[in-house]
Amino acid sequence: xxxxxxxxxxxxxxxxxxxxxxxxxxxxxxxxxxxxxxxxxxxxxxxxxxxxxxxxxxxxxxxxxxxxxxxxxxxxxxxxxxxxxxx
Numbered sequence: 884x885x886x887x888x889x890x891x892x893x894x895x896x897x898x899x900x901x902x903x904x905x906x907x908x909x910x911x912x913x914x915x916x917x918x919x920x921x922x923x924x925x926x927x928x929x930x931x932x933x934x935x936x937x938x939x940x941x942x943x944x945x946x947x948x949x950x951x952x953x954x955x956x957x958x959x960x961x962x963x964x965x966x967x968x969x970x
Contacts, residue, residue: 884949884950884951885948885949885956886959887946887947887959887960887962887963888944888945889944889946889947889967890942890943890967891940891942891943891944892941892966892967892968893941893966893968896939896940896943897934897937897939897966899935901966903931905928905934905965906928906930906931906934908961908962908965909929909962910929912954912958914958915950916929916948916949916962917948918934918945918947918948919945919946919948920937920939921943921944921945924937928962939966945966947959947963
C-alpha cells in the first residue's frame, strides 16, 4: 500500500479549508484513503467530521495510506501538499 509520512506545516494547522480540499481530492479519486496520527488514531479521509475531530496542528506527524492503483501515488502527493504546503 502506498503511504506518505507528513509533518503538518499548514498555517494554523488543518482547519476547514484544508479539510474540505482533502475530502474533495479523496472523493474525486474514489479509493479510500486513511490518515493515522502519531497516537494511532485512524480516520477515513472521505469524512469531513472525522478529519476535523482530529484537530491537527502545525508540527503534528501523520501517515496517509491508500490502496495501490492508478493515481494512488499522485493522490498521496496532492494530499501531502495540502497538509504541508511548500513555502
